[in-house]
Amino acid sequence: MKTYIARRLLALLPVALVVATVAFVLMHLAPGDPASVIAGPDASADDVKRISRQLGLDAPLPMQLVRWYGRLIQGDLGQSIFLRKPVTEAIVDRVEPTLLLTLFATLISVALGVPAGVISARHHNTATDQVFMVAALVGVSIPNFLLGLLFILCFSVWLGWFPVAGYSPLEYGYLKTLRSLVMPAFALGIVQSALIARVVRSSMLDVLREQFITAGRAKGLAERAVIYKHALKNAMIPTVTIIGISFAILISGAVVVEQVFNIPGLGRLIISAVLRRDYPVIQGVVLCIAGLYMLINLLVDLSYVVFDPRVRYQ
Amino acid sequence: MRRTSAVLSAALTLALLLAAGAMVSATAQEQQPRMGGVLKAAMIGEPPTLDLHTTTAVIVQQITWHIYETLYTYDKSFNAIPLLVDSHTVGDKGRTYTFKLRRGVKFHNGKEMTSADVVASLSRWGRLATPGRQFWKNVEGIEAKDPATVVLYLKDTSGALLMGLARPNNGAVIYPKEIVDAAGDNPVKEFIGTGPYRFVEHKPDRHVKLARFKEYAARSEAPNGFGGRRTAYLDEILFIPVPDVAVRLAGVETGDYEYSQQLQQDQYDRVKAMPGVVPVIIKPAGWTTAVLNHKQGLMADKRIRQAFQAALDMEPIMAAGFGNKAFYRVDPGLSFPEQPQWHSKAGGELYNQKNAARAKKLLQEASYSGQPVRWITTKEYQWMFKNALVAKQQLEAVGFKIDLQVVDWATLVQRRNKPEAFDVFSTGITFNPEPAFATSTACNWPGWWCHEDKEQWMAAMARETDPKKRKAMWDKVQQIFYEDVGRVKFGDYFSLEAIRKDVHGWQAQGELPLWNVWLGK
Numbered sequence: 001m002k003t004y005i006a007r008r009l010l011a012l013l014p015v016a017l018v019v020a021t022v023a024f025v026l027m028h029l030a031p032g033d034p035a036s037v038i039a040g041p042d043a044s045a046d047d048v049k050r051i052s053r054q055l056g057l058d059a060p061l062p063m064q065l066v067r068w069y070g071r072l073i074q075g076d077l078g079q080s081i082f083l084r085k086p087v088t089e090a091i092v093d094r095v096e097p098t099l100l101l102t103l104f105a106t107l108i109s110v111a112l113g114v115p116a117g118v119i120s121a122r123h124h125n126t127a128t129d130q131v132f133m134v135a136a137l138v139g140v141s142i143p144n145f146l147l148g149l150l151f152i153l154c155f156s157v158w159l160g161w162f163p164v165a166g167y168s169p170l171e172y173g174y175l176k177t178l179r180s181l182v183m184p185a186f187a188l189g190i191v192q193s194a195l196i197a198r199v200v201r202s203s204m205l206d207v208l209r210e211q212f213i214t215a216g217r218a219k220g221l222a223e224r225a226v227i228y229k230h231a232l233k234n235a236m237i238p239t240v241t242i243i244g245i246s247f248a249i250l251i252s253g254a255v256v257v258e259q260v261f262n263i264p265g266l267g268r269l270i271i272s273a274v275l276r277r278d279y280p281v282i283q284g285v286v287l288c289i290a291g292l293y294m295l296i297n298l299l300v301d302l303s304y305v306v307f308d309p310r311v312r313y314q
Numbered sequence: 315m316r317r318t319s320a321v322l323s324a325a326l327t328l329a330l331l332l333a334a335g336a337m338v339s340a341t342a343q344e345q346q347p348r349m350g351g352v353l354k355a356a357m358i359g360e361p362p363t364l365d366l367h368t369t370t371a372v373i374v375q376q377i378t379w380h381i382y383e384t385l386y387t388y389d390k391s392f393n394a395i396p397l398l399v400d401s402h403t404v405g406d407k408g409r410t411y412t413f414k415l416r417r418g419v420k421f422h423n424g425k426e427m428t429s430a431d432v433v434a435s436l437s438r439w440g441r442l443a444t445p446g447r448q449f450w451k452n453v454e455g456i457e458a459k460d461p462a463t464v465v466l467y468l469k470d471t472s473g474a475l476l477m478g479l480a481r482p483n484n485g486a487v488i489y490p491k492e493i494v495d496a497a498g499d500n501p502v503k504e505f506i507g508t509g510p511y512r513f514v515e516h517k518p519d520r521h522v523k524l525a526r527f528k529e530y531a532a533r534s535e536a537p538n539g540f541g542g543r544r545t546a547y548l549d550e551i552l553f554i555p556v557p558d559v560a561v562r563l564a565g566v567e568t569g570d571y572e573y574s575q576q577l578q579q580d581q582y583d584r585v586k587a588m589p590g591v592v593p594v595i596i597k598p599a600g601w602t603t604a605v606l607n608h609k610q611g612l613m614a615d616k617r618i619r620q621a622f623q624a625a626l627d628m629e630p631i632m633a634a635g636f637g638n639k640a641f642y643r644v645d646p647g648l649s650f651p652e653q654p655q656w657h658s659k660a661g662g663e664l665y666n667q668k669n670a671a672r673a674k675k676l677l678q679e680a681s682y683s684g685q686p687v688r689w690i691t692t693k694e695y696q697w698m699f700k701n702a703l704v705a706k707q708q709l710e711a712v713g714f715k716i717d718l719q720v721v722d723w724a725t726l727v728q729r730r731n732k733p734e735a736f737d738v739f740s741t742g743i744t745f746n747p748e749p750a751f752a753t754s755t756a757c758n759w760p761g762w763w764c765h766e767d768k769e770q771w772m773a774a775m776a777r778e779t780d781p782k783k784r785k786a787m788w789d790k791v792q793q794i795f796y797e798d799v800g801r802v803k804f805g806d807y808f809s810l811e812a813i814r815k816d817v818h819g820w821q822a823q824g825e826l827p828l829w830n831v832w833l834g835k
Contacts, residue, residue: 030725031725031728031729032721032722032727032728033724034724036724036727036728036731037362037371037724038368038369039368039444040370040444040484041370041371041372041741042444042484042744042753042759043369043370043444044758044759045758047447051368054499054500082360082362082518083518084503090518094519149560149561152560153564156568157564160568163568164568165561165564165565166554166570259557260558260561262555262556264517264518264520268519269518272359272360272518
């Protein structure tokens with residue numbers, strides 16, 4: 001097990017290298033540059049060139065790439081062009097809202113999705129099943145930014161229950177943070193819950209057709225025990241996989257919702273970095289998110305051991 | 315009976331008088347500015363820097379001009395009036411300006427402003443700022459005579475000197491000398507000025523926070539435009555980046571923000587109907603334009619440019635861009651009708667021609683055979699895209715082939731610096747009180763509209779000090795603008811903003827002056 005984990009962690013390195021290179025090359029090949037953004041719309045070409053030189057962006061691309069590798073080896077993601085601070089610090093500053101938002105949204109998606117999937121499977125092909133699945137279809141189809149804007153209209157403008165946008169950091173009190181995250185978390189979570197519900201339902205249906213379920217029922221187990229103790233546990237592997245993926249999707253999907261709700265998280269960081277071509281920040285955030293994806297995948301794989309004792313890693 | 319009525323009328327009169335008195339005092343109370351409160355301003359985005367010398371980005375000016383101040387500023391008719399300067403004298407036949415600085419003006423770090431700070435800041439502005447560099451070509455030298463006196467030696471007379479020093483955008487703001495020295499040509503690291511509000515913190519994507527500067531040395535004159543007495547009534551100002559326009563609107567409706575900028579003009583009727591919200595129209599905000607590439611490619615041919623100009627019908631182009639008629643105007647002036655000292659109709663017969671026959675004829679003369687015209691535009695400013703879309707249709711109707719390339723703003727501003735990369739690009743020319751600094755006619759700006767006569771008139775106008783003669787020269791420039799098709803002006807546009815009802819002392823200006831603004835809660 002330990003060697004397996006060590007091997008998986010080692011495998012992160014080449015992936016990180018590829019991601020770092022691709023992020024660098026793609027961003028620098030894309031048109032646009034930070035110097036013209038700093039100089040503003042009325043600036044002349046000479047002014048833009050001067051700023052570009054100050055930023056070290058006039059060096060040839062391969063040279064810049066080598067510099068970027070050199071810094072990476074030392075664990076340095078570089079200095080943000082616009083934020084006047086190291087990229088690592090900028091990322092750490094933004095982790096709190098994104099992480100809380102993602103956790104909250106995952107919680108909502110699991111709390112809504114898993115029971116909906118189980119109920120649908122249990123009442124397979126009945127009106128209940130159809131209602132849940134139509135709701136799930138609608139949920140999957142609504143873009144989360146639209147849901148977010150509808151929430152703002154309904155719960156902020158009409159009812160006045162929540163602030164329209166913005167984030168209150170934990171240091172100002174947990175309740176305030178929670179309040180500022182309710183609408184964005186639901187906007188994110190509802191869409192994901194629909195996905196989870198569909199996966200839970202289909203894997204539950206598979207399991208419910210297995211012989212051990214028939215055997216359980218035959219020996220007189222209560223239906224509740226059959227469903228929750230035996231069937232659900234066996235349906236957990238695809239479910240955990242989808243929850244893991246969905247957590248990763250939520251972290252990166254938070255980009256849009258953070259923009260709508262004005263939450264200063266990783267998503268906002270990367271959007272403003274892309275719009276202003278803040279290269280070091282884009283590369284740093286992409287690298288971090290890729291690393292996070294790989295870690296979540298590893299955790300999901302490891303969790304299989306818990307749900308299915310037959311799974312062994314060597 | 316008569317007595318009763320006399321008593322009654324006396325009582326009535328008394329009651330009326332009392333009521334009137336009460337009303338007067340209520341109004342007086344209402345109009346009595348009060349100190350305190352935090353104004354939350356929903357801005358369209360993040361400032362790319364807080365060093366005003368290095369950028370022409372409007373949002374940087376809107377935020378930082380509460381922190382930094384210039385030697386001069388504009389009065390309500392957009393003439394230059396002193397701000398950090400007490401008075402000035404002109405000598406050597408208009409080539410030497412001696413400025414007496416105001417005494418007792420303190421920076422936010424407690425130091426008193428002196429001529430050393432002014433010399434260091436103006437020299438840096440002349441080196442780094444886009445208008446500064448243009449302006450500094452005419453500067454022979456600058457000298458700190460004594461702590462309160464600065465002398466500026468010019469190579470030639472200048473009619474635009476004070477207006478240049480008053481300019482807010484990319485303005486000649488005064489930083490402490492030690493901050494200028496520490497930064498050199500790199501961005502300044504500390505944000506210290508003499509303004510009514512001081513910089514507190516910048517948390518990117520969260521806010522820029524300013525707080526009242528208690529030791530602010532206000533001028534004694536009554537407020538006049540951007541000048542006169544500036545009072546910081548608010549405890550704090552928070553500039554919050556809210557990129558989504560729907561959220562900016564919802565936020566001012568719920569009272570989360572006291573001010574929201576750049577709302578969609580087609581939402582005007584909705585904003586008017588919102589309780590607790592007052593719509594503000596910034597008139598004029600600027601004019602929209604297609605900038606043609608004079609240096610290289612198809613548009614280097616004057617006849618093709620003239621065909622482009624002749625084909626267009628501005629009304630539908632502007633209507634598509636701005637929706638509501640209250641927010642645009644079809645007018646040929648390079649300066650706005652709101653600037654009577656500069657507004658001109660010269661060359662107006664060549665504007666908004668809607669003359670398809672003439673356009674076709676000109677294209678034929680130029681032997682244009684359907685080569686694609688590369689037009690870069692962006693949806694980041696919806697009106698740019700919509701203007702371009704309607705114009706494309708009209709141009710294709712006369713035989714042009716338009717290759718509309720929709721990119722993000724950062725790409726547009728980079729590509730437009732490369733003469734080989736485009737034929738036309740979309741942009742807006744923002745309100746500018748002094749034509750000598752107009753981007754609309756600049757030769758070293760993308761589009762590279764350099765025209766011998768025009769350059770001569772522009773240079774003469776910069777030198778000339780008689781306002782009447784300067785106006786006549788500006789008329790000439792505008793005439794050439796239309797004859798040579800310097801750029802293609804579509805029309806004037808106004809922008810929509812909204813404030814809460816309890817915000818008082820508001821000036822509907824694109825520059826966003828927040829001193830003398832107070833909250834009535």
